[in-house]
Amino acid sequence: MRASRESESGSSDTEERSKGGVNAEVVNKEVINKEAVNRDSPRPNVVLVSLLLATLVAWSGLDAVSVAPNRIVPGQGHAAWDVAGWPGFLLSLVPMLAVLALAWRPDRRRLRWALGLAVAMLAALPAWLALASARLVDADLPQARMGVGAGVWVALFLLLLALIELRTRLALPRTLGWSLLLVPLASLAAWLTFGLAPLALRQEFLTRRDGFIAAIVEHLLLVGAAVGVSLVLGVLLALAMRRWARCRTLGFAVLNFLQTIPSLALFGLLLAPLAWLGAHVEWLAALGVSGIGAAPALLALVGYSLLPMVRNTFVALDEVDPGVIDAARGMGMSRGQVFRQVRLPLAAPVILEGIRITTVQAIGLTAVAALIGAGGLGTFIFQGLGQAAMDMVLLGALPILVMALIADALLGALTDLTRQGEAT
Amino acid sequence: MSEAVSRLVTGGGRRWLVPLAWSSLLLAACVGMPWLEGLFRLVEPDSRSVVYARADFLTLLGRHLLVVAVAALAAVAIGVGAAVAVTRRAGRDFLPLVAQLASIGQTFPPVAVLALAVPVLGFGTLPIIVALLLYGLLPIVRNTLTGLEGVDPGVREAARGMGMTGGQLLRQVELPLAAPVILAGIRTSVTINIATAAIGATVGASNLGDPIISGIVNGNTAYVLQGALLIGLLALTVDSVFARLQPAAA
Incomplete structure (x- = not known):
């Protein structure tokens, strides 16, 4: 749905994405230059400072966890100092204050430290929850459940924002940014295995483990089938549209x-x-076609997926430099060779972009x-x-x-990769 | 008002023919649904009632529009405001973060956002408005940023040279030039919100999604068709209005 409008804004999704990145880099360079000029008194990083202040407020002001004796009863909220006592609570504020101080006079080294601290804080959140479950959940009540409170959710969100900000300021590559998240994720996995038995989400998972895994498989199968079918249909449609102009107007009108x-x-x-x-045609019914279930879902999903797929494929094939095609023909390539060896590889990044939009949607x-x-x-x-x-x-x-x-x-990474391959 | 009407009748009036046609079809469908009983009887011969009667279709339409409109207006005000703020000198520091957030946030499926809003905000109409507002912000912020960044620096320079203040520059040069892109963002936002609001019927908001959900739960295909028909018409009406507005602003 979102994809269809972007083309009408005059710039495709690809352009906007890269534009966002360019903005960030330009701003980034400005900041770095400024820092290079007056290294002694860099301006405070306002973004980090406000994010950390907000984290501090949320951490102290909102409930850290909620505990309920069973699944039905609504939980009772507990603030951060209930979790660890006043000394523990004050101790938990130290890394936040440290990042705040580092962001006040930022340079590259200090920002690296701040990044490390932010990752460490994210990794410590599951430990904090484990501490809460050990201290606040009555061990004699096997049905007792602990829910994650607003304070921890908000802190998680704001720290992730701080991570994004730091990644941009330090101009770290996207892949490195993602891999930084592996540390907190590993910590979460470890704590879930050993310590967080009363966590409500975990209990909910354990009671429907089989159903959950089946649901994920179903979900992925449906998405995969929809994307696969729409990729084949989309490429065929885009090719037809390139050949016949009337097909193009009609096709885009229907898909829009x-x-x-x-x-x-x-x-x-x-x-x-x-x-x-399903009720009247026997062989369709045998295929599983009915009003309810996977058949209408798949049909509708393919319908929605076709527009971004066709549009991107069409634009990609259309935008290949005619000079390159001429050169290839001049080298004695046949029509089919030109298509397979020149046009398609050059169009690949934009087609992949279409697959990305389609899959997420x-x-x-x-x-x-x-x-x-x-x-x-x-x-x-x-x-x-x-x-x-x-x-x-949840x-x-x-x-x-x-x-x-x-x-x-x-x-997105795959698209970047094909783009790079193209550039070299 | 009278000026608008006269403009509608003369000159540019014909351009509004398509939205007018869709909206009259929508209203006619809302009012005339009970008369189509015979038709729906074909689909659902065994059910006791074949026309959704728990609430008036016009009321449901009104509620649907209200939720979407309130969320959209707030999202436009906040979204454009935020995008303008981060492109001024004072807020420039926030630009990379806001740009990235708007781009990452759009990968979140609207249903997931709606579902996550419920534990925090509870059931009912207000949570849906908040969820729609939050999700609807993203395309608006992103497109406003794209639009403002796309303004030719030369034009900006020239306006400054003419002695325009920062506020004048924004109102008379930057925003008008960025308007088509901003409008496209608002269109995306509203289209998504109409669809998501319908799903909101599962979390206790009463709107055009109601007949669909109730039809699915009770196995009454006629209800489902009525709701689906009206939501489809509503989406097409609103979209055609935007389609008309867009070239006018360009």
Whole structure:
């Protein structure tokens, strides 16, 4: 949905992405230059200072965790000093104050230290939760659950922002930025294995471990099938559009129209005709076609995926420098060779960009498809919402978020890689 | 008002034909749904009632529009404001972070954002407005940044040379030049929000998503079709309005 509009703003998603990066780098250089000029008294990094101040306020002012005797009863909130006592609480403020001090007079070395501290703080959050569960959860109540409180969520969010800011200021490569996150993730995994038994999210996972894994597989299968089908169809459509101008106008009109229809409505509109087909056409029914389930979901997902896929493929193939094509033909390449060996490789980065947009979009839309019984992680979200079981909602929503981020990062890195290959 | 009407009737009026057609179709569908009972009976021959009757379709449409409009207005005010602030000299430090946040945030699926908002904010209409507002900010911030950064530095220089103050420069030069891109961002934001608001029916907001959810739960395809039809028409109406506004601003 979001993708369709961006083309009309006159710049494709690719351009905007790179533009954001360029801005950051330009600003970055300015800052570094400024620092080089007056090394003795660098300006405070206002962004880091405000982020850390906000973290301090949230950490001290909001509940760190909430503890409930069982799944039904709403939890009771506990502030940070309940978790570790006053000395422990004051100790937990030290790294934040340290980053604050480092950001007040930033230079490269100090910012590196701040980066290290930020990563360490993120890695320490699971330990903090383990401490809370050890001190606040009654060990005699096996049903007792501990939920993560707003203070810890907000601190997590703000520290991640600080990490992004530091990565930009230090001009670290994207991959290094991502790999820094592995440290807190490893810490989280370790603590989940050993210490965090009462964590509500973990308990929710343990009670539906099989269902959870099946849901992830279903989700990925649906996304994979939708992206795969739309890739094949999209390339064919884009090729047809390049050949026949009328096909182009009509095709884009239909695909734009489809993207405008909200997902829930499209799933709903497909329900009736597919149910009819499933009931009246035997071989379709044998294939599993019915109003409810994976068939309408896949159909709608492919419909949504086609626009970004076709548009990017079309633009990519169209934008290849005609001079290069001429040169290739001049070298005696056949039409097919030109297409396979010149046009397609040159178009690859923009086509990959289309796959990236499509995949991220499909991961989100598949969650909605759970409403019509397609399975996947959306099932947990909507079941959890129905039962007002918030941990179950989180169990569905958090993996979807993570999947979208990973797909975006991986396919983005792949696009960068093909671009670099092109440049050399 | 009268000026707008006269402009609608004469001259540029024909350009509004498409949005007008979609919106009358939408209203007609809202009011006339009970008369289509026979048609829906074909789909759902066994059900006791085939037209969603728990709430009036016009009311549902009104609620849907209200939620989307409030969220969109707030998102425009905050989003454009934030993007303008970080492109001024005083807020320049925040530009890289805000630009990256807007770009990373757009990879978050709207459903996940909606689901995550519920544990924090609770059930009902207000949480949905907040979730829509937060998610709707991203395309607006991003496009406003793109638009403002895209203004030719020469133009800016010339305006300064003419003696414009910073505020004049912003209002009379930068924002008008960036308007088409900003409008495209608002269009993206509203399109996503109409769809997400419908899903909001699962978290206790009553709107056009209601008939769909209730139809799915009760296995009544007719309800589903009615809700889907109206949401589809609503999306097309709003989109056609933006499609008309866009070249006008360019």
